[in-house]
Amino acid sequence: METLYRTDAPTRAEIDALPGAVLLEFGANWCGHCMAAQPPLAEAFAGHGAVTHIKVEDGPGRPLGRSFRVKLWPTLIFLRDGQEVERLVRPLAAAPIADALARIEAPPP
Template sequence: METHYRTDAPTREQVDALPGAVLLEFGANWCGHCMAAQAPLAEAMAGHGALAHIKVEDGPGRPLGRSYRVKLWPTLIFLRDGQEVERLVRPLTAAPIADALARIAAPAP
């Protein structure tokens, strides 16, 4: 699990090309809502160590966040083979995060 939001975000094309299950998280290191979501996120991520987790610092003029129409932080986007499967905004508990992780980690129907 990533612990800090990266300022060097990948491009949308790079994210769209990622194989398998990926959790894309948008936020900022100073954001109170983002800090509050870290404990539930860590709880939900337990057992998903192989899953790619990309934390991207978001804000005005950041192209990756704008391409996903991110409005509030943190926004968690669950991807499978580059396609959005689910999205959670400001999750407060581990259960919805764990459910979404299970959906992207499961084999595609």
Template sequence: MKTRYTAEAPQRAEIDALKGAVMLEFGANWCGHCMAAQAPLAEAYAGHDGVAHYKVEDGPGRPLGRSFRVKLWPTMIFLRDGQEVARVVRPLAPDDIAAAFAQIDIKG
């Protein structure tokens, strides 16, 4: 699991072409809601090491977040073979995130 949001984001076409289970997490390192979601995310992510995790710094003019219509942080988008399967916005409980992992991770 990644721990810091990074400014370098893949292109949307790269994300759409990814195979397997992927979680995109949009937010900012200074965001209070994002910080609060990290403990539940860590708990839910345990056992899902096969899920690729992209932790993308978002903000105005950031094309990847806009292409997924991200409005609030953190937003976690769960993909299987480049297709969105689940989305969790501002989660507070590990169960909310775990349910989304179960939809994309065949071991989940």
């Protein structure tokens, strides 16, 4: 699990091309809501080591966040083979995060 938001965001094309299960997290290192989400995120992430976790610093003029229409932080976008499967905004409990992680790890229907 990533611990800090990266300022060097990948491009949308790079994200769309990622294989497998990916958790894309938008926020900022100084954001109180983002900090509050970290303990439930860490709890939910336990046992999901196969999921690639990418934390991206978001804000005005950041094209990746705009391409996903991110409005509030943190926003968690759960992807399977580059396609959005689910999205959680400002999660404060581990269970919904763990459920979404399980869905992106499961084989597609």
